[in-house]
Structure formats: structure tokens, C-alpha cells
Amino acid sequence: MRSTKIKYQLASGAVLKFVSWGEEEAGVVYNVSSGDTHLVTKAGEILLQLLQKKPQTILQLVDEVARFPEVFTDDERNIETMQELLVGLKRIDLIEPTII
Amino acid sequence: MNVALESADSLKKRLSGSGCYLSIGPFVVHLNTSIPSVSETLGLLYSEISSDPKEGVADFHIALERPSNHRRWLHPQVNFSLDGHVPFKPLPLEQAFPLFEWGLNWCVGSYAHQYLIVHAAVIEKNGSVALFPAPPGSGKSTLCAGLVNRGWRLLSDELALISPKDLRVTPIPRPVSLKNESIEVMHKFAPDAVFGPIVHDTSKGTVTHMKAPDESVEKQHILARPEWIIFPKYEAAAPAKLVQRSKNYSFMEIAEQSFNYNILGLRGFDTLQRLVDDCSCYDFSYGRLEDAVEVFDSLPVSNKQVVSS
Numbered sequence: 473m474r475s476t477k478i479k480y481q482l483a484s485g486a487v488l489k490f491v492s493w494g495e496e497e498a499g500v501v502y503n504v505s506s507g508d509t510h511l512v513t514k515a516g517e518i519l520l521q522l523l524q525k526k527p528q529t530i531l532q533l534v535d536e537v538a539r540f541p542e543v544f545t546d547d548e549r550n551i552e553t554m555q556e557l558l559v560g561l562k563r564i565d566l567i568e569p570t571i572i
Numbered sequence: 573m574n575v576a577l578e579s580a581d582s583l584k585k586r587l588s589g590s591g592c593y594l595s596i597g598p599f600v601v602h603l604n605t606s607i608p609s610v611s612e613t614l615g616l617l618y619s620e621i622s623s624d625p626k627e628g629v630a631d632f633h634i635a636l637e638r639p640s641n642h643r644r645w646l647h648p649q650v651n652f653s654l655d656g657h658v659p660f661k662p663l664p665l666e667q668a669f670p671l672f673e674w675g676l677n678w679c680v681g682s683y684a685h686q687y688l689i690v691h692a693a694v695i696e697k698n699g700s701v702a703l704f705p706a707p708p709g710s711g712k713s714t715l716c717a718g719l720v721n722r723g724w725r726l727l728s729d730e731l732a733l734i735s736p737k738d739l740r741v742t743p744i745p746r747p748v749s750l751k752n753e754s755i756e757v758m759h760k761f762a763p764d765a766v767f768g769p770i771v772h773d774t775s776k777g778t779v780t781h782m783k784a785p786d787e788s789v790e791k792q793h794i795l796a797r798p799e800w801i802i803f804p805k806y807e808a809a810a811p812a813k814l815v816q817r818s819k820n821y822s823f824m825e826i827a828e829q830s831f832n833y834n835i836l837g838l839r840g841f842d843t844l845q846r847l848v849d850d851c852s853c854y855d856f857s858y859g860r861l862e863d864a865v866e867v868f869d870s871l872p873v874s875n876k877q878v879v880s881s
Contacts (some may be wrong), residue, residue: 489838489841491845492820493818493819493820493848493849494819496818496819496820498818498821499820500820500823500824500845502838502841504837504838507834507837509824509827509833509841511820511821511824
């Protein structure tokens with residue numbers, strides 16, 4: 473069973489800078505703390521920017537991304553899609569789960 | 573005094589004695605060697621550079637010498653050393669001059685962190701500058717060699733030295749490295765160009781070097797700011813095609829081709845961001861140099877270029 477107490481946040485110490493050009497589907501994210509640079513999808517970029525403001529649960533993120541219908545279609549605003557995106561961002565050490 | 577003004581014997585004596593101080597782009601290289609093929613090829617390919625900057629002051633103290641072991645007689649080899657340290661395994665003696673070139677690339681890439689250094693060729697015409705970042709085997713050097721034989725100025729064949737401050741590229745016009753099929757292509761395309769000896773069986777295959785055009789060396793103090801970032805790709809018999817490219821992907825590719833992007837940290841990220849912001853990015857595929865020259869001569873030019881010393 474999925475715990476509703478798990479929130480996601482930026483990886484400890486991570487300070488992110490974003491840059492992207494035009495209407496492209498991917499943007500560049502630079503982690504000032506680790507020195508790593510990543511190419512992330514627009515959806516990933518939005519999640520990172522949301523988590524940069526405050527830690528959030530998957531359900532909260534599903535609600536939040538409704539503000540970006542051009543990136544998250546109705547079909548994509550669900551827990552499974554969100555989880556898949558978060559796993560990808562965690563794999564590249566940009567975010568981490570935290571128990572509140 | 574330029575290398576060209578010195579006799580071959582005198583250059584050989586100086587190189588094997590106290591060494592020569594060579595002004596190569598923004599660097600002073602102190603070279604010491606008693607290997608005849610190095611002094612001969614240096615005299616041929618670096619003839620326009622100054623060889624007597626202030627004695628004793630150098631960015632890199634390089635020596636190319638034969639190791640003193642039994643191989644000295646059976647399979648002669650050459651060692652590259654920087655400040656007395658030997659960073660690489662020895663290579664066959666025939667590869668002494670290519671080893672100097674590769675070793676000098678390594679020195680600049682490892683130590684000149686005042687620049688963002690990208691593995692890229694850089695050329696300029698009428699104040700407009702094109703940067704060709706590309707992995708080995710893409711046809712970057714062939715394209716660069718072709719264009720500098722048709723009126724473009726060579727700023728660099730291998731290392732783009734980009735200022736984090738103002739994005740200007742500091743020229744380092746050294747011999748252009750050519751490999752395998754491109755050697756014959758260039759001999760046909762530019763029969764009047766000066767080529768060094770052909771060296772077989774290196775880790776890169778058969779290699780040679782083409783002398784940088786004299787005018788490019790004379791203008792090595794003139795810095796220039798890139799306007800186009802072009803990713804070249806040689807495709808046999810393909811028509812020349814220039815296609816606009818994603819800036820986001822271009823950023824990642826240039827970071828990948830940089831020697832010190834990671835070392836510069838946030839400064840590297842900021843520099844690259846401004847560079848990509850400032851330039852138009854393209855993919856360029858070509859199968860014939862003649863077609864490539866035509867495309868490059870009709871690249872759209874803007875008036876924002878800064879070209880100055």
C-alpha cells in the first residue's frame with residue numbers, strides 16, 4: 473500500500489538552475505551542488521520546480537500539475553504517471569523521498 | 573624570430589640543447605627534443621610562429637625523448653613529458669610528431685582553465701565565426717581544413733578556447749590533424765597546402781597534419797566571438813544539408829565535448845548558456861567539400877560580431 477506520508481523533495485543540498493530554449497520538449501537542469509547537468513522533459517522540469525518550492529506528496533503533485541494542461545494532459549494527471557516521473561528524477565539524484 | 577627564418581640545423585641544435593620557446597596561440601611552449609623527425613616537421617608545419625619569446629618563461633615545458641632502455645635499439649620509442657612527468661605510455665618513434673600534437677592538446681585541456689575548452693574547430697570569415705563541436709570521426713577536421721583553404725581563417729582545429737567573460741575565442745592556429753581517407757581528400761582538394769609526413773598504425777589509424785594557413789597564424793592575436801554552432805557529419809556522397817538544431821540538445825552535446833565544463837562548475841554552465849543563447853545551432857551533413865564551401869559562403873550573417881585583439 474502506498475504511504476500517503478511520503479513526500480518528495482529536492483535531493484539534500486541540491487541547488488538547481490534551469491535553462492531551455494523555445495518550445496522544445498526538453499530543457500537543461502544544472503545541479504550547482506553536484507556539478508551534474510541533465511536534459512529533462514518539460515514534465516520533469518515542472519516537477520522539479522514545484523519540489524524546489526516545497527516537499528510534496530504524489531497526490532499533491534497530481535493536483536498541482538493541473539495548472540499545466542499543455543504539458544500534462546488529462547490522461548497524464550494520475551498517480552502512475554507521476555510516480556514514473558519521480559522515479560526517473562530520483563534515479564539521477566535530483567530528488568529524494570522524505571517521511572513527514 | 574620565426575621558425576622559418578632559422579636554418580634546419582640551427583633549429584635542431586636549439587631543440588636538442590636548451591630547447592625552443594614557441595609562441596603557439598596564447599601559450600608559450602618550451603620544447604626540448606633531440607628527435608630529428610620532430611625538429612624537421614616542426615620546421616615545416618610551424619614555420620610562421622615565433623620561436624624566441626622571453627627565455628625561461630613558458631606555460632608548458634615539454635620534452636620528447638627516446639626512453640633509455642633496450643627498446644632503444646630494437647623497437648625505438650618516444651616519451652612525452654611535461655615538467656619532467658611522463659603522463660602517457662611511450663609510442664613508436666615514428667609517432668613522435670603526432671605525439672607532440674596530442675600531448676600539447678592534453679596540456680591545454682588539462683591546465684588552461686581560464687577558458688571553457690571545447691573539442692571543436694573554429695573558423696572565421698568577414699568577422700563571423702563558426703564553431704564545430706564534434707566527436708572524433710565526424711568529419712570536423714576535414715571540413716575545417718577544406719574551408720581554411722577557401723578563404724576562412726583558422727582559429728583552431730581541435731580546441732576552442734572560449735572566454736567565460738565575453739565568449740570570445742582565443743585563436744590557437746596549429747596544424748590540422750587529418751586521418752585515414754581525409755588525407756587523400758585534402759591532398760586533392762588543396763594540392764598547394766603543406767602537409768607533414770604520413771604516419772601509419774597509430775591509435776587513430778593513418779595520420780598526418782596540414783600546416784595552418786600563414787595568414788591565420790599572423791592573425792592569431794585577433795579574438796572572435798562565435799555566431800554559429802554547427803555539428804558536422806560526413807556522409808559519403810550525401811548532398812550538403814544545413815538544418816536548424818535544438819539548442820537544448822546542442823547545450824548537452826557541447827558540454828559533452830568540453831574538456832573542462834565540469835571543472836569550471838557554475839562558471840562553465842553560465843558560459844555555455846550564454847554561448848548557446850548567442851548562437852544559431854545547426855546540423856550539417858556533407859559528402860563533398862566543394863558543396864560544403866558553397867553552403868558556408870552563404871550562411872546568414874548578422875552584424876553583432878566582435879572581432880578584436
